[in-house]
Amino acid sequence: MARRTTTAATAPSTIAAACLFLATLTHAIDPMWLQSSYSGGENPPGWQEGDSPGQTVFLTDGGSDVSGNYQLPSCPTILIGSAQVNGDPDSGWQGLPTVVGMDLARFPLAGYGDAVLPYYIERGKNTMNIKRALVVQPGKSRDAWKYGNLARNSMICAAANDSAPVNMDEVLVTAPMWFSDADQAAGAVGETDVYFKSNRWYEGGMSRGPGDVEISSVTALDQFIGSFMNREVYPNLETVVVLGHSLGAQFAQRYALMRDAQDGDDRVRYWIGNPGSFAWLTTARPETIQSSCADSYNAWPYGGNATDPIRQFPSTFKDEFEGDWSGVVSRYLTRTLRHAQGEADDGPGDTHCEAQAQGSTHLERGQNFQSMLECMDRGRPGNIVFDYIPDTSHQDYPMMAHPLSQYRLFLETDTSTGDATVGDEATCNAATTTTVGDDDDDDNNGAAGRGRTMGAWTIAAGMALGAVTVGW
Numbered sequence: 001m002a003r004r005t006t007t008a009a010t011a012p013s014t015i016a017a018a019c020l021f022l023a024t025l026t027h028a029i030d031p032m033w034l035q036s037s038y039s040g041g042e043n044p045p046g047w048q049e050g051d052s053p054g055q056t057v058f059l060t061d062g063g064s065d066v067s068g069n070y071q072l073p074s075c076p077t078i079l080i081g082s083a084q085v086n087g088d089p090d091s092g093w094q095g096l097p098t099v100v101g102m103d104l105a106r107f108p109l110a111g112y113g114d115a116v117l118p119y120y121i122e123r124g125k126n127t128m129n130i131k132r133a134l135v136v137q138p139g140k141s142r143d144a145w146k147y148g149n150l151a152r153n154s155m156i157c158a159a160a161n162d163s164a165p166v167n168m169d170e171v172l173v174t175a176p177m178w179f180s181d182a183d184q185a186a187g188a189v190g191e192t193d194v195y196f197k198s199n200r201w202y203e204g205g206m207s208r209g210p211g212d213v214e215i216s217s218v219t220a221l222d223q224f225i226g227s228f229m230n231r232e233v234y235p236n237l238e239t240v241v242v243l244g245h246s247l248g249a250q251f252a253q254r255y256a257l258m259r260d261a262q263d264g265d266d267r268v269r270y271w272i273g274n275p276g277s278f279a280w281l282t283t284a285r286p287e288t289i290q291s292s293c294a295d296s297y298n299a300w301p302y303g304g305n306a307t308d309p310i311r312q313f314p315s316t317f318k319d320e321f322e323g324d325w326s327g328v329v330s331r332y333l334t335r336t337l338r339h340a341q342g343e344a345d346d347g348p349g350d351t352h353c354e355a356q357a358q359g360s361t362h363l364e365r366g367q368n369f370q371s372m373l374e375c376m377d378r379g380r381p382g383n384i385v386f387d388y389i390p391d392t393s394h395q396d397y398p399m400m401a402h403p404l405s406q407y408r409l410f411l412e413t414d415t416s417t418g419d420a421t422v423g424d425e426a427t428c429n430a431a432t433t434t435t436v437g438d439d440d441d442d443d444n445n446g447a448a449g450r451g452r453t454m455g456a457w458t459i460a461a462g463m464a465l466g467a468v469t470v471g472w
């Protein structure tokens, strides 16, 4: 073009400026994160000798990693594969994998001897620049390495969005590791690492060890989150996001209920993706309460009843929950909560009758939980928001890497969005407030009585693509 013009004198600089402008636009992120720099299968940035196998570069349409995840078409960036690990979640993990670009560190739990909480944290980031720390919970497989990596993959993708790029230098991904007694028997648990009976960490349970150490997972997480509030280490930190999918979401939701009012609360927000059940805030339930559940349907972790004889309520919080449940609920309602529900997540998840009383699928439980909030005295507070993610089932990475979720996780700073809930699909309806023994209205139970807008997600159901991760 420049060769043909007669006013060539000005053309080159104009073109150069245009090119520079374009270059800036297309390279908002370092090319080392872009798919165009790879053919797939290479070691990703940050790889070093000794990192666990499996963590290679995956491109869109380039297959899936050991966890069944693949790069989404909306992400022009690389997907770093999940690390391979020895053992399994049922018989226990035999060790923790070494994750590319992350350190495996141990957080000292003050007041609990030399007990420590193991966690993954991105390597080499300047804490002075960090504005936002993500505290990613594992799923029911206690796979902190996988979930920390998925959050990082979502962040890399969000950093390549030129209309609203995330600055990766300002975000820090961390993932605490909640061990079980099976992991202890199988060998992964270090001498001073805290561990729990099976997955009781997700309900704030008390630890089984090390030694005779008894600490609630909530107390441990309080301390861990508190470390990011330290202005000397993180002078610019504005936000801590506590997030999880499936069982990790169950923990995030219950943590928001159990966490005391404490310094830094105004900087903490929660992202809760497709939990298998909720700790319900009222004693009513939207679905039939089976007779086998008449006493237990509202027992913790499904509801606020802390006195169930079979399920031991975490001792740290027992007095408060028994004595001031309404205070616990009021505190919860002030928190900055972001729910994400896959519109195609019609899997049953938790099949216990306590969970079934909340809805028969992950999606229904989320909608019913929203409906419960809408029905409360002052309605759903604007600081509690529900996003319904289209065409997505019980899929951790597609949930976390959807642009809406990326906005919630990496960019959003407002606490209240008022009415701006996206895909608002649940409204208050008396049909969603069944109580035990309330059988005077046939419409109380069953689909016919529900007041929710069901069209959108019914259509979306069954459209989920690719790997479906099974779990709570």
Ligand SMILES: *[C@@H]1O[C@H](CO)[C@@H](O)[C@H](O)[C@H]1NC(C)=O
Pocket (backbone or CB within 6 Å): 295, 296, 298, 299, 305, 306, 307, 308, 309
């Ligand atoms: C809590 O559970 C106990 C034991 O099942 C039961 O006796 C009690 O009535 C329950 N309380 C509430 C408020 O649901």
Ligand SMILES: *[C@@H]1O[C@H](CO)[C@@H](O)[C@H](O)[C@H]1NC(C)=O
Pocket (backbone or CB within 6 Å): 074, 161, 162, 163, 164, 403, 407
């Ligand atoms: C980029 O970010 C904007 C604003 O959050 C969002 O609307 C858009 O969908 C994102 N694009 C992609 C490809 O993720």
